[in-house]
Amino acid sequence: MILYGSSLSPFVRKVLAFAAEKGIELDVQPVGPGDPNPDFRAASPFVKMPAFADGDFRLADSSAIIHYFEAKHPEPALIPADPQLRGRTIWFDEFADTILASCGAKMFFNRVVAPRFLNRPGDEAAAEAAERDELPRILDYLETVVPDGDGYLVGDGLTLADIAVASPFVNLGHLGCDLDRARHVRTCAYVERILARPSFARWIDREAAFLARTAA
Numbered sequence: 001m002i003l004y005g006s007s008l009s010p011f012v013r014k015v016l017a018f019a020a021e022k023g024i025e026l027d028v029q030p031v032g033p034g035d036p037n038p039d040f041r042a043a044s045p046f047v048k049m050p051a052f053a054d055g056d057f058r059l060a061d062s063s064a065i066i067h068y069f070e071a072k073h074p075e076p077a078l079i080p081a082d083p084q085l086r087g088r089t090i091w092f093d094e095f096a097d098t099i100l101a102s103c104g105a106k107m108f109f110n111r112v113v114a115p116r117f118l119n120r121p122g123d124e125a126a127a128e129a130a131e132r133d134e135l136p137r138i139l140d141y142l143e144t145v146v147p148d149g150d151g152y153l154v155g156d157g158l159t160l161a162d163i164a165v166a167s168p169f170v171n172l173g174h175l176g177c178d179l180d181r182a183r184h185v186r187t188c189a190y191v192e193r194i195l196a197r198p199s200f201a202r203w204i205d206r207e208a209a210f211l212a213r214t215a216a
């Protein structure tokens with residue numbers, strides 16, 4: 001099974017971590033924004049990463065790919081069957097993609113992707129506005145829902161919810177984003193615990209090494 005993308009994308013990283021937790025092996029084919037790779041473009045009609053191929057079957061979108069994995073490899077279950085737990089899991093996946101990652105993208109794109117990989121200046125005002133006006137409210141929300149101690153966001157074990165919510169924090173970490181640890185003490189501890197799992201840690205280390213090599 002082929003995954004097209006770069007783990008620097010929170011959506012690609014989410015799929016990679018989810019696959020690793022399930023023991024699914026992926027052949028990762030690196031592609032960048034607007035990549036001309038015809039196989040990538042065939043799998044991703046809007047040229048966004050991640051995209052995926054399993055033989056002749058092609059799919060785009062991190063959540064679509066993850067649901068395919070869950071149906072094809074049900075064990076260990078990472079999307080609960082219980083209606084309420086499943087609903088909460090999908091909420092956190094959606095929240096992570098459309099609220100948390102979208103805010104992080106304004107910072108990561110303008111401060112890293114545009115200047116380093118697209119050879120154009122980023123919009124620092126947009127990055128600053130996201131960090132100042134959007135991020136604190138998102139973290140305040142998370143602080144009310146993350147578990148204490150060894151718990152998970154939904155039910156008694158790791159689910160897609162934890163993987164989806166933790167993934168965009170890697171980008172904030174790469175940016176050296178200073179989270180207010182006193183105000184978001186539970187969130188910081190929870191995210192660090194999820195990102196320490198081998199399914200995330202191996203990608204984070206590689207990304208940090210890559211970013212260090214591309215630093216100006």
Ligand SMILES: N[C@@H](CCC(=O)N[C@@H](CS)C(=O)NCC(=O)O)C(=O)O
Pocket residue numbers: 009010011033034046047048049050060061062063097
């Ligand atoms: N909802 C999509 C979002 C995918 C997405 O926006 N990926 C970004 C990278 S983080 C991308 O490929 N952007 C390139 C573009 O929009 O042209 C998913 O979950 O996969």
